[in-house]
Amino acid sequence: MAAVSSGRETEIAAFLAANGLSGAAREPLAGDASARRYERLRKADGETLILVDTPAPADDLVPFIAIGAELAAIGLSVPTVIASDAERGLAIQEDFGSDTFSRLLADGADPQPLYEMATDALIVLHRGWPAGAAERLALPVYDPALFVAQTRLFIDAYVPVALGRPLNDVDRSDFDTAWRTVLGPACAGAPSLLLRDYHVDNLMRLDRPGVKAAGLIDFQSAGWGPRAYDLVSLLEDARRDVAPDLAEAMVARYLAAFPETDAAAFRRAMAVLGAARHTRIVAIFVRLALSRGRRSYLVHLPRVWRLLEAQLAKPELAPVAAWFDRHLPPEARAAFVVPETI
Incomplete structure (x- = not known):
């Protein structure tokens, strides 16, 4: 997995802090063929969430949120997006676990x-x-x-x-x-x-x-x-x-x-x-x-x-x-x- 630049890490830290997650433990997750990165965030109370980090939010994060809302409306399960910063390509979403x-x-x-x-x-x-x-x-x-x-x-x-x-x-x-x-x-x-x-x-x-x-x-x-x-x-x-x-x-x-x-x-x-x-x-x-x-x-x-x-x-x-x-x-x-x- 590619290393995160210091500038990007600063943006991520600020995003997490703005959403009350500065103290969450962060665990990198295996990626796929895309440029997206995922981390599992583990809060002190044991709850887990997923951090999404994408370099192309207009082609990636924005449609994910919009399409996901339509899928949820017809009764299908998609990860709930809890917070997002589309301009910076960052989001926090529900953790579906590991049972692919x-x-x-x-x-x-x-x-x-x-x-x-x-x-x-x-x-x-x-x-x-x-x-x-x-x-x-x-x-x-x-x-x-x-x-x-x-x-x-x-x-x-x-x-x-x-x-x-x-x-x-x-x-x-x-x-x-x-x-x-x-x-x-x-x-x-x-x-x-x-x-x-x-x-x-x-x-x-x-x-x-x-x-x-x-x-x-x-x-x-x-x-x-x-x-x-x-x-x-x-x-x-x-x-x-x-x-x-x-x-x-x-x-x-x-x-x-x-x-x-x-x-x-x-x-x-x-x-x-x-x-x-x-x-x-x-x-x-x-x-x-x-x-x-x-x-x-x-x-x-x-x-x-x-x-x-x-x-x-x-x-x-x-x-x-x-x-x-x-x-x-x-x-x-x-x-x-x-x-x-x-």
């Missing part, structure tokens, strides 16, 4: 009830997201153009390393065309809030009734887009295997809650959006390894490639699969070893 779904699963918890809880939270979200909230929050719209722009990271960050050369303009244009062809139908269904990073690392079990037992975190980058995206994000996890029968049961559970939804079209959308997500994640993990030295992410690449290849085999992904077959031979995919340096 991923930790519970690693400790041997039965995955079925956890995934049911996570699926039910999406059902509540997609049923209850208020009309007009996306516009009020100025959420980015995840349409085919935006998804194509995001998958393009793959040809910028991964392909030149795997092939030893960048693609020419024609090949890049063909990549965009293939993705636009498949993403149009995938984005055609009824949209809702798209949490974007919905998986077991960002879900926490709370001692609350019903769907409120699923604590949601890390939703500040949410957008407005196809409902299938978050479900495939949950069930095709880059960091852990999900049993196929469990994944299928959760898709059936979700679709049963929306009998008016075209189930076949929804499943096709899951395949396309899952493939787009996996393509981008391959590029993100390789970029993190090469630009930041964070090679621990590379352990997940074989899994992400397996998930991507499984989707590319489906007929709805045929144009994208054809592009991969023409431009990226199998040995440059999952079998490719990312070099230590380039």
Whole structure:
């Protein structure tokens, strides 16, 4: 974890003092791939809170607070923000503890009830997201153009390393065309809030009734887009295997809650959006390894490639699969070893 500058530490100390927390013990918490920092604050009476320190509050803290208020209003559990200084990128929020779904699963918890809880939270979200909230929050719209722009990271960050050369303009244009062809139908269904990073690392079990037992975190980058995206994000996890029968049961559970939804079209959308997500994640993990030295992410690449290849085999992904077959031979995919340096 990066050291905190003396100037930043002074700002944090003043913020804590202004909120009656100057005497709280401070414990740094493990971060993620973002630039945010977290600390657990332990008060003398034993109560704990979380300090959030972000260098980009306009893109991070401000939307987190605004989106969290909407999620709480429809009955979902998000950390209550107790105090904030948006200008300085500091906040104090409720401590949800340490029981992430991923930790519970690693400790041997039965995955079925956890995934049911996570699926039910999406059902509540997609049923209850208020009309007009996306516009009020100025959420980015995840349409085919935006998804194509995001998958393009793959040809910028991964392909030149795997092939030893960048693609020419024609090949890049063909990549965009293939993705636009498949993403149009995938984005055609009824949209809702798209949490974007919905998986077991960002879900926490709370001692609350019903769907409120699923604590949601890390939703500040949410957008407005196809409902299938978050479900495939949950069930095709880059960091852990999900049993196929469990994944299928959760898709059936979700679709049963929306009998008016075209189930076949929804499943096709899951395949396309899952493939787009996996393509981008391959590029993100390789970029993190090469630009930041964070090679621990590379352990997940074989899994992400397996998930991507499984989707590319489906007929709805045929144009994208054809592009991969023409431009990226199998040995440059999952079998490719990312070099230590380039």
